[in-house]
Amino acid sequence: MSITHLKFDIDRDSKTPLWLQIRNELFNCLYRDELRPGQLIPNEKTLVELFNVSIGTIRKAVGVLEKEGFLIRKQGLGTFVFQHDNSSFLFEYFHFALNGSDEKQSPNVEFISFETKKATKSQAAELGVPAGSTVFQIYNKLGLNKKFYIVDKIIIPQDKFPGLTQEIFTGRVNTVYNLYQNKFNIFITNCSEKLKAISANEKISKLLNIPINAPILKINRVGQTYNNVTIELRTSYVHTSDIDYIHSQNSTFGEAI
Amino acid sequence: MSITHLKFDIDRDSKTPLWLQIRNELFNCLYRDELRPGQLIPNEKTLVELFNVSIGTIRKAVGVLEKEGFLIRKQGLGTFVFQHDNSSFLFEYFHFALNGSDEKQSPNVEFISFETKKATKSQAAELGVPAGSTVFQIYNKLGLNKKFYIVDKIIIPQDKFPGLTQEIFTGRVNTVYNLYQNKFNIFITNCSEKLKAISANEKISKLLNIPINAPILKINRVGQTYNNVTIELRTSYVHTSDIDYIHSQNSTFGEAI
DNA sequence: TATATTATATCATATATATGAATTTTTATT
C-alpha cells in the first residue's frame, strides 16, 4: 500500500510549524518502513494534495529530511529514500586514509570468524536485551592497498537478526549495513564512536601481524536505528603506523531539528 | 563603513542562482572582514534593497550561511556573525568526555611554555610559509575534573601573529581561537584532525605523569581560515585511560554548497 | 532500426505577499 493512501493529520492550530509536522509524518513513514530505502517518494504535487499545504511547505519539510540524510532529491527525477550501499559506506562510516593522504579509499575486507555467544552484561545493557541473551560475534579484517590494519569485532543481538548465519553474512554482496537493511529490515541511522589508545594484546597482534603491546587505536562504535535504538556494537582495533583516523569539521555543528 | 554602502553586482543572467551569488557576496564580506565576528548584519528588508531581490532569496542565502555556521539568526533580534567564545569552543573543538559519559565538559587548561622557533620543513610547508621562518611553539595541558590528560602543542607562524608574546597568550580571557579572532583578526573556520595511537616519549610521559611508552592518542589538527588557508598546527597527546575521544555522526554528510 | 526531436515529469529558483512569534524600545500609568 502506497503512502498516498495513508491519512495524515496535520494540526493547523498546533504551535509546531506545518513543515515540521510534515517532516515528522514523513520520518515516521521511514521509521515504520512505509517508505523503504531506495524507494521513490511521491512528487511534490502529490505531497501538496496529501498534506493539503502549499508546495513551499512541502519543500521545506523534504529539504530538512534531505539535510538530515534520510532523503535524496534528484532534479528532474524525483526524491528517493537514502539507502546504505558501497558508495555511501565509504564516505560515512569508514574514517581512514593512508599516511599523507586526505582521501578516503574503499577498504579491502576479509572475513575472520562468526560465532554465536551469550551477551556480556555490558553488551546486553547497551543493546537493550536481557542479560545472557544470544548475540552474534563477528570478526573481520579491513585494510587499504591489500594490507590489513584493522580488526573489527561486531556484536549484534540474535533477536533482531533472526536466521542470520555465517553463510548469509559472508555471502553478502554489499556492505554490512546494506545487509542489515535489505535482509533484516534494519536501517542504521547514526553512529557514535569513542576512541582510545591501548596496547595490542596477543590476539590482535597476531591478527594484524604487529608486536604484542604495540600501541593501537581502539574504537567503540555504537550503531543505532530510528529513535536511537541500539543495533550494533562494533569495536575496531587499528594499527595506525600507515593510516590515520580522519575527522573534519566546520565552525559549528549542524542545527538540530 | 557599513556594508549597506557597498555595491554588489548580482548577475541575473548567470547560471549561478541568485541565492548562491548573494551567499558568496556575504561570505566575502566575512572573509574581507567587512562583517566582523559578533556583528549584527543588516536585517532582511535592508538586504532585499541592497541586493534587489525578494526576501525569499535573501532568506535562502542567509539560511545557507547559518547552516554552514557563519551566521546565527535570532528571531526578533537579528542575524549575527558567528564568533569564537567559550561556549562555542566547548562544543566544536573539544572532543573528549570522561569514561562512560557522552557529555562534553569544559576542560581545565594550564599553560606550560611559549617559545619562538624556526619552522621545520614540514611545518613550513603545511603553514604555507618560507622554510625556516619563525613560528611560535606553545605547550598547554588540558584535562577534566582538575586532572590533566592532554598535552597540546600549538604551532603558529609569527607573520600572521605579529607582536604575540607569552604575556598576551596567557593573559587571554577566553579561548585560543577567540584570541586569534579578536587580537589578530584571524577567524578559524574549519579544522581537520588525524589520529594515531603511539607510545608516550619521555617528555609526554613526564608531563602527563604516565609510564614511558604508555599508549597515547596523537592528534594532528590543522586549523584553517577562509579559503582553506592554514593558520595553526596543533598536536595533542592524550592519555585515554580515563577519557574518550568522541565522534558522532548521522547517516550522511551535510550537503556541500 | 537508429537517431534526433519533442513532450512530459520532477525538482529548483524566484517573486510577492500576508500573518505570526520573539525581542527590544517606547510610551503611558500609577
Added chain:
DNA sequence: AATAAAAATTCATATATATGATATAATATA
C-alpha cells in the same frame, strides 16, 4: 521612579504562482 502596556523591529511560517533546469519517455524522422 517603577511598572505595565503598546508599538516597533526582526526573523519565521505559510500561501500562491511563474519560470527554469534536468532527466526520462514518447514520437517523428532519416
